Amino acid sequence: MKHLDATHIAEAVRSGVTTPAMVAEHFIAQIKRHERDIQAFVSFDPQAVRQQISRIDGALAGVPVGIKDIFDTVDHPTEFYSPIYQGNRPSRDAHVVALLRQAGAVIMGKTHTTEFAYMHTGPTRNPHDLSCTPGSSSAGSAAGMASGFFPLALGTQTAGSLLKPAAYCGLYAFKPSLGLVSLEGVKPLAPSFDTVGWYGRSIRDLGLLARVLIPGLPVVGPLGRPLNLGFCRTSRWDDVDPSVAQTIEQAIAQLIARGHHLSEVTLPEAFAVVFDDHQLINDCEGARSLTKEFQAHPERLSASTLAMIERAGATTWEQESAAKARLTKLAPLLTQIVQPFDGMLSVSCGMVAPTGLASTGPSDFIKFWGAFGWPQMNIPLRREEGELPVGLQLVGVFRGDAGLLSVAQELADSLEN
Amino acid sequence: MKHLDATHIAEAVRSGVTTPAMVAEHFIAQIKRHERDIQAFVSFDPQAVRQQISRIDGALAGVPVGIKDIFDTVDHPTEFYSPIYQGNRPSRDAHVVALLRQAGAVIMGKTHTTEFAYMHTGPTRNPHDLSCTPGSSSAGSAAGMASGFFPLALGTQTAGSLLKPAAYCGLYAFKPSLGLVSLEGVKPLAPSFDTVGWYGRSIRDLGLLARVLIPGLPVVGPLGRPLNLGFCRTSRWDDVDPSVAQTIEQAIAQLIARGHHLSEVTLPEAFAVVFDDHQLINDCEGARSLTKEFQAHPERLSASTLAMIERAGATTWEQESAAKARLTKLAPLLTQIVQPFDGMLSVSCGMVAPTGLASTGPSDFIKFWGAFGWPQMNIPLRREEGELPVGLQLVGVFRGDAGLLSVAQELADSLEN
Structure with missing residues (x-):
């Protein structure tokens, strides 16, 4: 079950091939084996998990989900990694947590966040190398995903908080357009950028959760043609480590070899x-x-x-x-540049996960696109055995979320095969 | 004390001329006299008010404030006028409620809102005519203000929810630019428009509360020169009742007579x-x-x-x-049109408060400007004895909040004298 995605698990539960209890016990066992090393959870209670299990229907029937401790939950303390909120017990679930439960999901516990989803880090370690950071701020959700603690997890992003941990931990991640997912019951940081996002084991899982959390999101089928993609280094490409740049460029070469069209895009200097x-x-x-x-x-x-x-x-x-006015003025220009493409590629982070847990490195390549509220994804790239993960970033224009998920599926297929 | 504004009350408390307990008892007595007719409160408990009183410092020392029941409060149920949330007791105050308490304010109780701040109305009546609606959705806060139950009150606005009750009840109101005031602990409706706003007995009270709820808002002193104002009827002026139009035009004439420059602005048809x-x-x-x-x-x-x-x-x-793209495209055009003026005048509502409590009339003239996230104010206009209130709307460009408060002060002075 370790390698089954949420789509598989929900299908297996609905068809009676397995039960939510069996699913939960598998993941509880996985957590018990590795949590001492990883420290993904700030609050985990196997009994609380077992008590939730009652439903065998819904889009997420029996699917365990990790919840960043920046979302209110009625059955776990919600502390934002701040001593000010020690023992805080919300009276209601955050909007998205309520939607998860209504879809049949099982809340596995609360995962470590940095303080108020800003920079002060917690104890969570990177499963690929325990001496390295998993990235922040959605550290526990990302490290838990990479450790097989749950097949789906919620995070949030203001600067790089969702995609950076995805890049460092080797995960698929989706941050939708600003404003599509309700922030009710999520601790605000910077409302111009704050967005709920999530991790999955596959692109289709990201889409599965998108349709639960964004009701009315259209379904866009496979494109069935070569993709027309942009590749944008931005003005900070010099900050990218050579080994990361090499992995990105190999991926670009592979996409071209698979028949996709790639155009390098240089942005006007105003974007610096x-x-x-x-x-x-x-x-x-x-x-x-x-x-x-x-x-x-x-x-x-x-x-x-x-x-x-x-x-x-x-x-x-x-x-x-x-600053607000400059971004407002640049947005339509960037839309004109990106709109002709099926999606824009970039790097998620210019480095692999740094050593140590206290700092997590810059988020420049992520916040550049997030500044405009656009949908962003991380696609983990294959590297040599023992090398730390590198993430390819895929970006779409505002509200182009449904199409972007389809593009990501084609991309992932082309990169895997 | 009935006619003292919050600025006066806080000064009197800080200087020892009065005590928070005396202030609270005055307003409690006023509530006991009239609440049966007005039905402003969904939750009011004099003992809870008295228990809060401990501080005699802060910008709002001892100032009673009414809180729309769309904000989370730890000491009152928070029900959003929905049976789904009956008895809901939040574990923390909404951001703005916490800031009020930190500034020394006294929470008087929770005031009636429509269901989820949308359209389904409650029992609140208009103090100017008990057979009429006070407007929605911030009904209880507005009717309570007009009844002298508190000198400041919180509301929210998505379409017309703050300014319409202000117009119908004859109140000063301020809705700041989108995103300036944290929505933590406020039930969301439409995040593209949802904004916290407030009512006061004077423009300076609106500014006093602005500086508590928007830390860092600059202070703009009196302009000391005639104002350069636009007056915009929008494409829906034909919907304005003749008696309302007459009151607005009299105010415009008075402003001109006081030496201000007024330019009628006709918007391009695209704005329809x-x-x-x-x-x-x-x-x-x-x-x-x-x-x-x-x-x-x-x-x-x-x-x-x-x-x-x-x-x-x-x-x-x-x-x-x-629809989103059209508004995004129109915003810079509207900015170009409004920016040259100190502020843009319009009408808040095309009618006075209609009879009956079930519906509250359109919000067209309010939501037109609110669609762009701009700051908006209502300035009540004097009418004949027995006539229902009419509100002049004053609008500024995005983030022009501080300047707009100064313009409103000059306007109010010119209209009162």
Whole structure:
């Protein structure tokens, strides 16, 4: 069952080939074997898992899901990795957690996040190398996925919080367009960028969960023709480690060999501001979102969160307005550039997972596209035995989510075979 | 104390002229006299009010505030006027409620909202005429303000939910730019438009609360020169009742007589789509936000909410995308038109409060500007004794909130004297 995806599991449960209890026990055993090394969970209770099991229908019948501890849950504490919220027990589930339960999913527990999904990291380790970070902020969901603790997991992304851990842990990930998935019961950080996203073992699992969490999302079938893809290095390509660049370029070459059309796209220089504008807005909005915590308990915030609030305090209203205005002005231009393609390829991270758990490396290549609220995916690339994972990033235009999932399926097929 | 604004009350408390307990007892007495007629509160407990009183410092020291029952509160049930959430007790305050308490405010209770801040109305009556609606959805906060139950109150706006009750009840109201005030702990309806707003007895009170809820908002002093204002009827001016139009035009004439420059602005025909595009997006996003309630308890949703979900089901993904794209394209054009002015004037509602409590009339003139996420204010206009209130709408460009508050002060001064 370790290698079965959620689509398989739900089908097996619905058809009676297996039971939700058998599924749950498999994953509980996997967690018991490896959790001590991985530290994916901030809250896990096998009895709570078993007590949930009652349904054998629904799109996610019997499918275990890991939930980043930034989503409210009624049956687990919700602490945002902050001492301020120790023991906090929400009265209702976050919107997406409620939808998961309604679809028959089994909540496996709460997974480690950085403090308020910002930068201060927890104890979670990368299953590919225990001395390395799994990336942040959706660290526990990503490391748990890579450890076979659950076949689906929820994360969130403001800068690189979903795709970076996917890249470092070798996972399929999908971050939909801004605003499509309700943020009710999710701790806000920077509302201009905050988006729910998820990890799966396959592209079709990402689509399965998309149709549960985004009701009305159209189904786009296989394209049945070669893809017309862009490849964009952005102005920060020099920051990409040679070994990562080589893996990306090998993937590009393989796609071309499979008959797809690849066009290298160079963006106008005006786009070089996006990286810094994203950070400036993230700082200012993050500081506003955490005002009540800062006013009440400044001594219980981490140094990195306090530094963000300090940077925000040194930023003027006009600087923030100007950054927002620049992104608003660039968005239609970027749409014109990307729209002619089935999707735009880039790298998810310029490095593999760094050693150590305290810092997780830059998110530039992720936040560049996220700055516009566009859908983004990570597709893990095959590397040599023993090498750490590298992720190919696939981006689509705003609200092009359904088409992007189809493109990703073709891409993954071409890269795997 | 009935006519003191929050700024006065907080000053009196901080200087020891009065105590928070005396302030609270004044408002509790006012509530006991009139609440039976008005039905502003869904949850009010004088003991709970008295137990909160401990502080005599802070920007809102001792200031009572009414909270729309769409915000989470730890000391009152939070039910969204939905039987699905009967008895729901959140574990934490909404972000803005926490900021109010930190500033020394006293939470007076939860005020009536329509179901999920959409259209299904509650029992609240208009203090100016008990046979009339106070408007929706922030009905209880507005009617409570007009009844002297509290000097400040929180509402929210998606289409017309803040400014319509302000217009019908004769209140100053401020809806800031989209995204400036955290929505943590506020039930979402349509995230493209959902915004926290508030009512006050004076423009300076609106600014006082703005500086508590929007940390870092600059302070713009008095302009000290005649205002340069636009006046825009939009394409729906024919829907304005003659008596309302007359009051608005009298106000315009008075502003001109006071030396301000008024320019009538006619928008390009392309803007006629905004009204319907707003409704289409509101329907689709509202249906997504309420998916979990619809899936679990369709029989416990009102007819108007079910009708919204049905309309959303009949709308295609492409239609919603096109509506979003049209608004995105119109926004910079509208900015160019409005930017040269200190502010744009319009009417808040084309009619006075209609008779009956079941429906509250259209929100066209409010949602037109709200569609772009811009700051909006209502300024009540003087009418003849016995006539129902009419509201002048003042609009500024995105993130022009601080300047708009200063413009509103000059406007109010010119209209009052």
